Amino acid sequence: GAGVSQSPSNKVTEKGKDVELRCDPISGHTALYWYRQRLGQGLEFLIYFQGNSAPDKSGLPSDRFSAERTGESVSTLTIQRTQQEDSAVYLCASSSGQGRGVNTEAFFGQGTRLTVV
Amino acid sequence: AQKITQTQPGMFVQEKEAVTLDCTYDTSDPSYGLFWYKQPSSGEMIFLIYQGSYDQQNATEGRYSLNFQKARKSANLVISASQLGDSAMYFCAMREGPSGSARQLTFGSGTQLTVLP
Numbered sequence: 001g002a003g004v005s006q007s008p009s010n011k012v013t014e015k016g017k018d019v020e021l022r023c024d025p026i027s028g029h030t031a032l033y034w035y036r037q038r039l040g041q042g043l044e045f046l047i048y049f050q051g052n053s054a055p056d057k058s059g060l061p062s063d064r065f066s067a068e069r070t071g072e073s074v075s076t077l078t079i080q081r082t083q084q085e086d087s088a089v090y091l092c093a094s095s096s097g098q099g100r101g102v103n104t105e106a107f108f109g110q111g112t113r114l115t116v117v
Numbered sequence: 118a119q120k121i122t123q124t125q126p127g128m129f130v131q132e133k134e135a136v137t138l139d140c141t142y143d144t145s146d147p148s149y150g151l152f153w154y155k156q157p158s159s160g161e162m163i164f165l166i167y168q169g170s171y172d173q174q175n176a177t178e179g180r181y182s183l184n185f186q187k188a189r190k191s192a193n194l195v196i197s198a199s200q201l202g203d204s205a206m207y208f209c210a211m212r213e214g215p216s217g218s219a220r221q222l223t224f225g226s227g228t229q230l231t232v233l234p
Contacts, residue, residue: 033221041226042208048221056221089160093222105152106222108162 002026004109006092012115013082021077021112025094032075033106034067035091043091049075082116089113120144121209121225128230130199137184138194138228140209146170149213151192152222153183157205165207168192199232206230 005024013019025032034046045059049069060066064082069075079086093106122141130136142151153165168176168183176183184193196203209225 035224043224045221045223059221091162093162095222105164105167107164108154111160 004092004094004107006090006109006112008112009110010113010115012117015083015116016081018078018080019082019114021079021090021092021114023075023077023092023094023109025072025075025092026107028072029094029096029107030072031095031104031106032069033093033095034075034077035093036061036088037091037111038088046077046090079114082114084116087114087116119225120223121211123209123225123228125228126226128228129233130196130230131233132201133198135195135197136199136230138196138207138209138230139191140193140225141189141191142209142211143190144211144213146213149211151183151185152210152212153181153192153194154208154210154224155203155205156208156227162208166194196230201232201234204230204232 004026007022011019030051032049035043036046037043047060047067048056064080067075067077089111091108091111093108095104095106120143124139128136149170151168155163155165166176166178166181166183168185175185180197182195184195206227206229208227210222212222214220
């Protein structure tokens with residue numbers, strides 16, 4: 001597609017339920033990032049995929065959070081046993097990354113607004 | 118230690134005036150890239166400008182310029198001739214690492230800019 005696509009755009013879930021958020025990156029982009037943005041706050045890094053390398057999971061806040069990506073395609077972020085503190089906008093971004101090092105900007109999706117009630 | 122520091126939670130500027138948004142960073146990598154993003158109230162993240170650590174000249178993109186002071190580890194964004202549409206949250210970000218092995222993008226806490234008519 002032309003840009004980074006995230007779905008759903010909005011998700012309301014009950015506390016304790018599992019949720020799965022999807023990110024479809026720009027075709028050909030090897031790098032993919034997930035961030036969390038609480039209301040009025042900055043972007044909190046969650047996880048980073050770069051090609052076939054092992055992902056950087058250093059930002060995942062707990063073992064309830066996991067993410068997968070197959071090759072250079074779609075990624076899913078899963079939050080198990082959701083809690084109210086998980087309410088936030090989850091942003092996905094992709095960049096061409098590989099071979100171009102530090103100088104490639106990341107393109108963001110519109111985000112998924114998650115509300116845990 | 119914070120990798121990216123934005124010390125101005127909020128800034129006000131008169132329409133048509135210039136404004137500088139501050140950003141300092143912390144890294145021991147000789148190779149890194151610095152980015153500025155704009156996030157309007159609609160929520161999307163818009164890439165504005167990039168500066169590489171080895172770039173000899175300050176980056177410019179239209180009304181945006183980056184005042185890069187490497188020794189001070191600062192990368193301030195200058196917006197000239199402010200417009201009402203510039204009212205938004207502005208984030209400074211950094212990616213560290215040599216070419217081909219760049220790491221994840223780290224964001225500052227942001228500065229909320231309000232342009233006054």
